[in-house]
Amino acid sequence: MTDTPHKSDVAFIQAxxxxxxxxxxxxxxxxxxYGADDSLDVRVxxxxxAPVAAPxxxxxxxxxxxxxxxxxxxxxxxDPARHPGAVTSPMVGTAYLAAEPGAAPFVKTGDTxxxxxTLVIVEAMKTMNHxxxxxxGTVKRILVEDGAPVEFGxxxxxxx
Amino acid sequence: MSTEAVxxxxxxxxxxxxxxxxxxxxARLAPDLGRPTWILARxxxxxxxxxxxxxxxxxxxxxxxxxxRPTGTPGWAALRSFLAANALFxxxxxxxxxxxxxxxxxxxxxxxxxxxxxxLLESASQNGQVSWLAIGIGINLQSAPRIRDAAFPxxxxxxxxxxxxxxxxxxxxYYATEEAILERLGFEPIREKWLRHAARLGEVITxxxxxxxxxxxxxxxxxxxxxxxxxxxxxxxxxxxxxxxxEGA
Numbered sequence: 001m002t003d004t005p006h007k008s009d010v011a012f013i014q015a016x017x018x019x020x021x022x023x024x025x026x027x028x029x030x031x032x033x034y035g036a037d038d039s040l041d042v043r044v045x046x047x048x049x050a051p052v053a054a055p056x057x058x059x060x061x062x063x064x065x066x067x068x069x070x071x072x073x074x075x076x077x078x079d080p081a082r083h084p085g086a087v088t089s090p091m092v093g094t095a096y097l098a099a100e101p102g103a104a105p106f107v108k109t110g111d112t113x114x115x116x117x118t119l120v121i122v123e124a125m126k127t128m129n130h131x132x133x134x135x136x137g138t139v140k141r142i143l144v145e146d147g148a149p150v151e152f153g154x155x156x157x158x159x160x
Numbered sequence: 161m162s163t164e165a166v167x168x169x170x171x172x173x174x175x176x177x178x179x180x181x182x183x184x185x186x187a188r189l190a191p192d193l194g195r196p197t198w199i200l201a202r203x204x205x206x207x208x209x210x211x212x213x214x215x216x217x218x219x220x221x222x223x224x225x226x227x228x229r230p231t232g233t234p235g236w237a238a239l240r241s242f243l244a245a246n247a248l249f250x251x252x253x254x255x256x257x258x259x260x261x262x263x264x265x266x267x268x269x270x271x272x273x274x275x276x277x278x279x280l281l282e283s284a285s286q287n288g289q290v291s292w293l294a295i296g297i298g299i300n301l302q303s304a305p306r307i308r309d310a311a312f313p314x315x316x317x318x319x320x321x322x323x324x325x326x327x328x329x330x331x332x333x334y335y336a337t338e339e340a341i342l343e344r345l346g347f348e349p350i351r352e353k354w355l356r357h358a359a360r361l362g363e364v365i366t367x368x369x370x371x372x373x374x375x376x377x378x379x380x381x382x383x384x385x386x387x388x389x390x391x392x393x394x395x396x397x398x399x400x401x402x403x404x405x406x407e408g409a
Binding site: 094130146 | 237
């Protein structure tokens with residue numbers, strides 16, 4: 001890589017790597033379009049060869065660019081959490097995808113859900129906090145595993 | 161017991177002969193709930209423990225749920241685990257010597273090291289704000305179920321603490337006090353009171369999460385209610401786990 005990656009790109013990739021580890025995922029890929037000829041395509045994986053990161057900003061935004069899109073993007077640490085359909089964890093705890101061990105999961109990828117339907121439970125202090133679907137839609141992605149620890153704001157699911 | 165408990169102001173009470181589970185009833189009432197309401201059931205046909213753990217309830221034992229619509233984040237609402245444990249400790253300490261009672265993080269009340277009660281909280285949240293909270297409390301007032309190989313064998317009060325309705329009066333009163341403290345002074349005095357009654361503080365305990373176990377010295381509970389353990393790898397703060405004493409389990 002000849003370009004020196006933009007500082008925020010590095011932070012962004014680090015955040016993704018952390019997300020990968022915390023949620024026990026094997027691979028994560030995020031593609032972002034900053035403008036017509038400015039994009040970032042990152043794939044982070046583990047368990048195989050060294051993590052691959054391929055930022056390809058055709059025209060990297062200048063550091064501390066004032067206002068508008070690039071600056072806003074620079075403040076974004078985790079892409080799935082910023083997805084318009086992201087359902088995030090309101091607290092630190094343990095995520096459960098089913099009411100109890102061995103039970104059917106609340107939802108599966110591809111399921112149609114109604115507003116208010118429980119998607120996942122996050123437990124902290126022996127409080128089982130139900131996270132309902134914020135709106136009707138389809139479960140596009142499930143970003144956590146049953147029993148995984150989650151941080152505040154961690155994306156749990158994408159419902160569109 | 162002949163303690164004349166005064167029912168706390170601002171709380172409603174609902175006494176049912178039979179229900180599937182008081183927490184299930186709480187979830188049904190929650191959307192249209194006016195004031196915080198205690199739901200007591202003489203019989204539960206489908207009592208629920210945490211994460212599918214069995215919780216049996218012979219008649220004469222206590223099963224009640226306080227359902228409320230608090231404001232704030234679900235993390236803040238979950239701190240009521242400690243309020244419930246403190247209230248239950250005080251209610252039981254009227255009947256048995258308090259040196260026989262101990263608290264296990266976050267909300268287990270132990271009698272002579274055995275499980276005399278269980279607390280299961282459920283809540284729902286939307287847009288980062290809690291919409292309702294149910295605090296389910298079961299107490300082995302009369303008898304304890306037999307469970308083989310339990311880390312904390314079930315024990316009962318054998319009637320020493322009176323019947324369910326007397327217990328409800330006491331518990332509701334103590335809980336209302338805890339709630340008023342939380343509202344006016346925040347979590348700190350609740351936390352301090354809880355720590356005074358904590359079992360094995362300063363000793364080695366094990367916190368089992370869904371996927372691993374952390375063993376370390378039980379240092380404290382932090383301002384967010386998390387369990388703080390000192391381990392050889394450094395300090396660990398834990399938000400969700402089952403606690404066992406010693407290094408085993």
